[in-house]
Amino acid sequence: MTILLTGGTGKTSLRLASFLHSASIPVLLTSRRGPSASSFYPTVQFDWNDSSTWSNPFSTASDISAIYLLSGELSDPAPIINAFIDLAMSKGVKRFVVCSGSSCEYGGPFHGKIWQNLDESKLEYAVLRPSWFMENLSESGHGHFETITSHSSLFTACADGKIPWVSANDIAAVALRCLTDEEPHNRAYRILGPELLTYDEIAQKLSQHLGKDIKHVHLSQQQREQSMKNAGLPEHMAKFLTGLEVMAAQGKEAWQGDDVQLVTGKKAISFDEFVAANKQAWN
Incomplete structure (x- = not known):
């Protein structure tokens, strides 16, 4: 089938x-x-x-x-x-x-x-x-990758909001089970990484692994929305994505849970493990 x-x-x-x-x-x-x-x-x-x-x-x-x-x-x-x-x-x-x-x-x-x-x-x-994809930092076409490689910076309206960053591999692994298990799951799963990290902490970890100084630049909601529109995003997407960052700044993305391990039997990959395995992406 x-x-x-x-x-x-x-x-x-x-x-x-x-x-x-x-x-x-x-x-x-x-x-x-x-x-x-x-x-x-x-x-x-x-x-x-x-x-x-x-x-x-x-x-x-x-x-x-x-x-x-x-x-x-x-x-x-x-x-x-x-x-x-x-x-x-x-x-x-x-x-x-x-x-x-x-x-x-x-x-x-x-x-x-x-x-x-x-x-x-x-x-x-x-x-x-x-939650938010680690790959948005390591793959072109998502803004962060370009600013990391070109400006050694991350620009967000997330302030000090904590985020349980997760790898797309873990998301796909959960999806595989939900699509193919004989018994249907008939429920929702919150797919999260194993730790809550601010963008400042993400910048610090990238700096340590890549051997260069990466900074997190704090933007206002208006500044962030305009920067996304300047990058070519449609206005509705710029507003939507900026809204998610503002919600993260307000602590609304600070989820914790182990649904990845519950479904797949394996722990979700950490951000340090992800960067160590993908260092060549930023070179």
């Missing part, structure tokens, strides 16, 4: 595709660019904003049994993704795993209505609520 991964070129989907491939489980990725987006995994054209593309995965693979749902940059994903879930159900899909964020709440905004829909529809499901 094939597993469909939306957001096929994203950090978690690509890692999840690798895990599924290693387990000899057929996988199909989606991308707005279509088959050209991946040279290794089967990929179909799919665009959340173009419902005419939603049937493409089912035309390509008639045996899709589970779907990993990533909403990308949709400003209001629930109506769109719930409509796609209806289509997938009509094609025989019964299991869905949604990748949201640590602040997602049942019935709440953004992904909360998707969670509620899956639960009330009596489908097999899991909702992943990861």
